[in-house]
Amino acid sequence: MPGDFPDPSVVKVGNTYWATATSSNWGPTFPLLKSTNLTSWELVGHVFPGERPAWADYYFWAPEISQEGAKTYVFYTAHKRGGNLAVGVASADNPAGPYTDHGPLVGQPDGSIDGFPMRDEKGQLYLIWKEDGNSVQQPTPIWAQRLNDTRTALVGEKQELFRNDPSTWEGNLVEGVSIVQHQGYFYAFYAGNGCCGRGCTYATGVARAKNLLGPWEKYARNPILINNDTWKCPGHGTAVEHQGRWYMLHHAYHTGSQEFVGRQGVLSEFTWAASGWPEFKGGSTPAAPAAPTPVAFTDEFTGKALQPSWQWPVEQRPAFALRGGQLQLTARPDHAGAALGQSTTTPGYTATTTLLNPASLPAGSQAGLAAHGDPDNLLSVVAGGGKVQLVQTEKGQSKTLAEAALPATKALRLRLQAQQGSRFSFAWSADEGKTWQPLPADGTTVNGAYLPPWDRGIRAGVLAHGPATTVASFEQFSLVPNP
Structure with missing residues (x-):
């Protein structure tokens, strides 16, 4: 996705893939793109094409698009007016919209970002998110808490899944969790370290667990997705299956344009090793580096x-x-x-x-x-x-x-x-x-x-x-x- 498409998320609805991405402080809020092959994308609209949600003012980050039944849901992060970062949700009867906003679900004092919905091994629905501790020089726990069936409120108590280990490549944060199930495990892909700008240090790791609430085990060979000569600081994406092959749609900086173009949407393929862990081809993104297609x-x-x-x-x-x-x-x-x-x-x-x-x-x-x-x-x-x-x-x-x-x-x-x-x-x-x-x-x-x-x-x-x-x-x- 050439251009500024950070934190991309993708879901398959029928025969069509739908994607969205961070719009930050540019409107309209959260682009909506569609594709039949994961490589040719068409911008068809926005989650919020006119006015932004009344509860939020700026920093519209990390929308996570998902489908269940006939409903499309977008969990997203925004800055709450008079408060801090919070995770909200919107829904629609069609992936193209129009979307109805349901307001914020969670906003901790240090900020809550990167919401991701997931059902556990019993079919119970949870919201996974990151507590934004790095904004105040604190750790960044990844939390899970039950969601009601309408996805309009959290219920019960939150439980920590895992957090950053500052002695490793993760540095001062882990974030951007997306989860898939494969052969009896939940696999959580996540980003660590510094996301943005010329000095970025982002990379992607993975953890797994038999049960959604854990215990979680981080892969000993993390990070599994790192820089190459063409793309830098790959991270924060969604794993998706296409015709029996697995990919992650994530963002990275092209080394020729760096922060001036922004974090572009990149598709990287991975396979499942005999150990059960995912491995990206060549360990970097993509395995055969390619320059973005110029767009006039x-x-x-x-x-x-x-x-x-x-x-x-x-x-x-x-x-x-x-x-x-x-x-x-x-x-x-x-x-x-x-x-x-x-x-x-x-x-x-x-x-x-x-x-x-x-x-x-x-x-x-x-x-x-x-x-x-x-x-x-x-x-x-x-x-x-x-x-x-x-x-x-x-x-x-x-x-x-x-x-x-x-x-x-x-x-x-x-x-x-x-x-x-x-x-x-x-x-x-x-x-x-x-x-x-x-x-x-x-x-x-x-x-x-x-x-x-x-x-x-x-x-x-x-x-x-x-x-x-x-x-x-x-x-x-x-x-x-x-x-």
């Missing part, structure tokens, strides 16, 4: 709705409309403005858009094209106030790096180009892209290494900053991988 995206804004791959900051949902082949984006005065972005899939790419009637933007307003890290960290080329400007926003503080006089034009084309994930160049054109004027004029590149947050990749997209009475109109947007 174009939107002429001629549809009735935005294409489902558009994203926005989850706490600053923008107002927009599609009319007559134009995206009309209402500005915001807070942070860097109203933003819409597309996940990047390679470290080198070119994004372009056409801003209509830039000279008519009201005073104090700007609109244009940006490389978005989050609402307070971006690089943008914008027009407004009689100027075309290159603006750097870091930790909420903006400064103009270069500017040029805005020419008299009804359509200003803007371009950003990325190299190696973090080197950016910008340009503008007043003649429909026949000639380009670099900004700065000498074509100097700008360092965007500060852009991606610790758990997300960079998005490329449009923005509009200013009073909420300002509406910026865009005619097209494209995001194309560079050769």
